[in-house]
Amino acid sequence: MSEENILKFAKKQGYDEISYIGKWRGYDVYEPMFESEEVAFVGLPYVILVKEDEIRMSTPKESLEQLNEMN
Secondary structure, three states: OOHHHHHHHHHHOOOOEEEEEEEEOOEEEEEEEOOOOOOOOOOOOOOEEEEOOEEEEOOHHHHHHHHHHHO
16 A cells, blocks of 8 residues: 555544554554644554555554554
């Protein structure tokens, strides 16, 4: 999937930008980001998961597993 399509998906979710993090469990993982430095991040660190033509936000469980396994 093109990075342009992934960015469009992120914008539909309310984000402004994306950053590629790496591979995880067969998915390409992207961090959705806001442009504003005034945003306070509270909650789980959701990521965008991409595999072939599938694109989706991580589940709460996946968010924590991805964070633990990739860091």
